[in-house]
Amino acid sequence: MKKFTINYLVVFLAGIFALSSCGGLDKMKKAADQVKYEASPKVLELKGNTVDVSFKVSFPAKFFNKKAILEMTPVLVYNGQELPLDKGIVQGEKVEGNNKAIKYLEGGSYNWAAKPFEFKDEMRVSQVVIRPSVYIAGKEAAKLALPPVKVADGIIATQKLVKIDAKPITMEDKFVRTTSDKYESQILYVINRSDVRTSEIKKPEVVGLEKYIAATKNDPNKQLKGIDILAYASPDGPMDLNDRLSKARQKSASEFLQKELKKAKISEADKKELWSLMATPEDWEGFKALMEKSDIKDKELVLRVLSMYSDPNVREKEIKNMAKTFEEIAQKILPQLRRSRMIAKVDVVGRSDEEIMSTFKTNPSALSLEELLYAGGKLTNDLATKQAIYEKTIELFPNCFRAHNNLGCVYLWQNKLDLAQKEFEAAQALKETDQTKSNLGYVALLKGDYAKAENLFTSVARNVEVANYGLGIINITKGDYETAIKFLGNTPEFNTALAKAL
Missing domain, CATH: 1.25.40.10 (Tetratricopeptide repeat domain)
Structure with missing residues (x-):
């Protein structure tokens, strides 16, 4: 008899427990509309190739069963397909577990973020629905589905409108249609003389200058732009003599070239603006350049004199004091400085x-x-x-x-x-x-x-x-x-x- 009474009591208590459990979950189901679900953002947006979304749920007081576990599964619904996102899980205050506990009397809130998901074009028109389900701890098989809640629309994918276009950089040509050309020759003179010798005008470089200028006459792509006559005297001797010599050499060179151009019927020969005449009494620059290229034994000493003194008289005196060196200079350097340079300048017009x-x-x-x-x-x-x-x-x-x-x-x-x-x-x-x-x-x-x-x-x-x-x-x-x-x-x-x- 005693045994029968005990068994009856166990069955009775179990039934009461089951009824109370189901009754608690049914209460949560009836009050489910008091739970507030939110998504952030409310309209999903594509960033890069993925979409981010997070969620918040707020529970009212006296809602959450102390022994219940609530799973909230967000689902992206699109084009007849579904993509479940990371769920949020909370539990009642008497459940032993690692989820956030929601107190029965006070209620509470919970936040969670879903893992970013890859975007597909068909997801442009979609919505996010949270599907909650609740069960008593230890009785997951008796899980009760709560009404689903729509929390977001999607997906703004305006960035997909980006125009993937290229802006390649081409490299510029260096084409110049009109280029400048020139031909230079020179006439050398005997010391203290300014007359043009026959041997000089027969030199290939002088004859070549005449032909170069004459070639512009019949070539429509070439135009004579100028003739420079640069006459010099070597930097030895008195300044006034050298001044007269350089001017006389300028005159003799220009008269010679003008005469040759007239013979060739070059009309530009008489145009004064075409001619540029210059006389240099003492050609120290030319002297320095030739010295640097020479093999004269004491050239470094001579170049040092040029760098130390700017006065031409002092320079000449110091160099002449080097007797043997000056003799070599007089033979190798100075004759090349007694000259007139003749330069023809031509514009060459390229192809159209x-x-x-x-x-x-x-x-x-x-x-x-x-x-x-x-x-x-x-x-x-x-x-x-x-x-x-x-x-x-x-x-x-x-x-x-x-x-x-x-x-x-x-x-x-x-x-x-x-x-x-x-x-x-x-x-x-x-x-x-x-x-x-x-x-x-x-x-x-x-x-x-x-x-x-x-x-x-x-x-x-x-x-x-x-x-x-x-x-x-x-x-x-x-x-x-x-x-x-x-x-x-x-x-x-x-x-x-x-x-x-x-």
Whole structure:
């Protein structure tokens, strides 16, 4: 009898416990609408390639069963699919566990953050729902689902509008259409004389000067711009004598050349503005230059005299005091200073734009490197033509890093990324430049290797504006819009406006 009574009591108490437990959970279910769930942000936003979201839940007083455990599972619902996020777990104050305890009489709150999740395009239209479930500790199998609560919408992915475009840097040509040329010869004179000797005017260099000037007459691409006559006397002898000698030599040289030009029917011979005449009584500069090149034994001593004294009389005296040295100077140096230099200056006009392009089609090897680079860079906007020009330039001038770089730019504009990278690397192997670093950065950017692109852009010391544009794009994709704006500045670009809007 006693045993029967004890068993009956155990069963009775267990039933009471079960009923009280279920009743407590049902109470939580009925009062579930008093629980406040929040998500931050309320509208999810893509930053970089991931989305961050955190949650907060607030419980009212006399809500939380002292022996209950509540699991709150956020779920991203999108396009017929679901992505469960990291759950939050809290427990009643009489549960032994490591979760945060919520007191029955006071209520409380709990915060947790979900691990950032990877974004997919189909997630643009989505929502986050928290699905809570509760159970008595130790009886997880009897878990009771509470009403789900929507806490956020998603996903703002405006940064996906970023325009991944390249701004390659081409390298400039050094083409100059009109170049200056000159031809120089000189007439030497006997000591203390100013007459032009027949032996002098028959020298190849003097005859060559006459032919050089005459050649401008029948060449439409050459124009005589000036003739300089620079006459000198050696720095020995009295100053007044040397002054007269240098002027007389200037006169004899200019008269000789004018006469020869008239014979050749060069009309510019009579134009006074074409002629520049100058006489130097004592040619100390020429003396110093010849001494430095000479093998005269005491030349260092003579050069020291020139550096120590500026007075020409003192210089001459000190040098003449070196008797043997002066004799050698008088034989080897001074005769070369008794002269008139005759210099013809000519402007050479290069090919016109039309002639350059025509020559490229018929005989490209006749063009200079700078003409080819000029043609590829400035005479056509057609990418196929640019490609052909730069390919021929590399064929003719394989070590031209500018041609490799510019061909790489053409390939980049054509979205031929592997070919572009090959040419940029060839250019960089020939000569490392910031332009090519930046261009390689854009290749990496277009290939989606943002880390490599960022390293290349940040290594650029010059042309930073173009590299900064690439860094601005990268920071938009990271969701770091403030940094993106710093790099983009006020450039009139879509990506600049996008970064500021974000």
